[in-house]
Amino acid sequence: MTDRLTIRRPDDWHVHLRDGAMLTHVAPYTARQFARAIVMPNLSPPVTTVEAGRAYRERIVAAVPAALDFTPLIVAYLTDDTDAEEMARGHAEGVFTAAKLYPAHATTGSAHGVTDVANIMGVLERMADIGMPLLIHGEVTDHDVDIFDREAVFIDRTLAPLIARLPELKIVFEHITTAEAAQFVADAPANVAATITPQHLHINRNAMLVGGIRPHAYCLPVAKREHHRLAVRAAATSGSPKFFLGTDSAPHAVHTKEAPCGCAGIFNAPFALESYIAAFDEDGALDRFEGFASEHGPRFYGLPLNQGTITLERGATVVPDRIGDVVPFHAGETLGWRVV
Ligand SMILES: NC(=O)N[C@@H](CC(=O)O)C(=O)O
Numbered sequence: 001m002t003d004r005l006t007i008r009r010p011d012d013w014h015v016h017l018r019d020g021a022m023l024t025h026v027a028p029y030t031a032r033q034f035a036r037a038i039v040m041p042n043l044s045p046p047v048t049t050v051e052a053g054r055a056y057r058e059r060i061v062a063a064v065p066a067a068l069d070f071t072p073l074i075v076a077y078l079t080d081d082t083d084a085e086e087m088a089r090g091h092a093e094g095v096f097t098a099a100k101l102y103p104a105h106a107t108t109g110s111a112h113g114v115t116d117v118a119n120i121m122g123v124l125e126r127m128a129d130i131g132m133p134l135l136i137h138g139e140v141t142d143h144d145v146d147i148f149d150r151e152a153v154f155i156d157r158t159l160a161p162l163i164a165r166l167p168e169l170k171i172v173f174e175h176i177t178t179a180e181a182a183q184f185v186a187d188a189p190a191n192v193a194a195t196i197t198p199q200h201l202h203i204n205r206n207a208m209l210v211g212g213i214r215p216h217a218y219c220l221p222v223a224k225r226e227h228h229r230l231a232v233r234a235a236a237t238s239g240s241p242k243f244f245l246g247t248d249s250a251p252h253a254v255h256t257k258e259a260p261c262g263c264a265g266i267f268n269a270p271f272a273l274e275s276y277i278a279a280f281d282e283d284g285a286l287d288r289f290e291g292f293a294s295e296h297g298p299r300f301y302g303l304p305l306n307q308g309t310i311t312l313e314r315g316a317t318v319v320p321d322r323i324g325d326v327v328p329f330h331a332g333e334t335l336g337w338r339v340v
């Protein structure tokens with residue numbers, strides 16, 4: 001039995017660090033575990049210009065102790081009016097690592113998102129030309145589509161046609177939650193990959209709805225049936241370079257989640273690695289953890305692998321009920337691994 005695992009320093013390819021006091025509160029947790037992070041741009045107002053991206057990067061750097069040696073990677077928020085030139089300039093100047101497609105009204109902070117992919121086709125063509133990755137929150141918003149089906153329907157209605165139209169575009173299908181998404185990405189060409197969150201490895205929709213409604217298990221895309229969890233987990237632990245770590249850590253103050261219309265998002269940053277490794281351990285896949293956490297992401301993005309290492313060992317990690325004003329994922333549980 002492996003009791004200790006040393007891996008190359010990992011990165012988080014999908015995180016919400018927010019802004020202001022929440023940024024100051026949460027960013028150090030991510031920086032403690034990860035060398036780099038793809039920071040989502042769904043602030044209000046969203047990060048749509050090179051100038052806003054540069055300023056946000058400076059605020060993040062200022063919020064993290066320098067000793068943690070953390071590099072935020074900034075993402076542009078696409079709207080119906082995004083200018084292809086602005087994206088290309090942001091990418092060329094090293095401000096925008098990627099751009100994010102939020103279908104309008106699909107999730108938290110997506111009100112300014114894209115109403116129809118046709119509206120940004122010129123931008124996406126330009127991104128394909130310059131090798132700038134497109135990150136996608138993959139859910140349709142059509143009122144006739146059930147919330148549990150919105151990811152699978154997105155594949156047929158939006159993602160598959162987009163890949164057919166722009167086969168060269170690098171795409172990350174973010175935070176996949178379904179067997180359909182895992183299969184689609186596995187079968188797609190090498191320029192299509194996916195991130196996977198810790199919560200979607202651990203919980204199915206029962207965790208949210210059995211024995212009472214549990215707002216801290218609610219995120220988008222919403223957790224699905226058990227067979228979907230198992231399919232997502234098999235993808236994560238498969239060793240395929242198309243699947244990599246993206247926590248989707250999404251903090252919301254407790255009163256905004258424990259509310260009649262609670263916010264979507266799970267704050268998993270403080271114990272993200274302990275949570276992921278527990279899943280890999282349960283599945284006898286510890287030998288594939290480093291690829292998922294530290295290698296597949298940078299290779300997909302065309303970035304260098306990190307140089308340092310991090311060591312995890314078996315041992316109790318007690319997750320507190322609260323961290324400041326936020327309830328963390330696994331609150332009140334004890335995880336079986338700890339970061340040394
Ligand atoms: N995942 C979530 O449930 N929420 C995210 C937005 C997102 O990633 O869709 C947030 O910003 O709160």
Ligand SMILES: [Zn+2]
Nearest residue numbers: 107137220221
């Ligand atoms: Zn999302």
Ligand SMILES: [Zn+2]
Nearest residue numbers: 016040248250
């Ligand atoms: Zn997210």
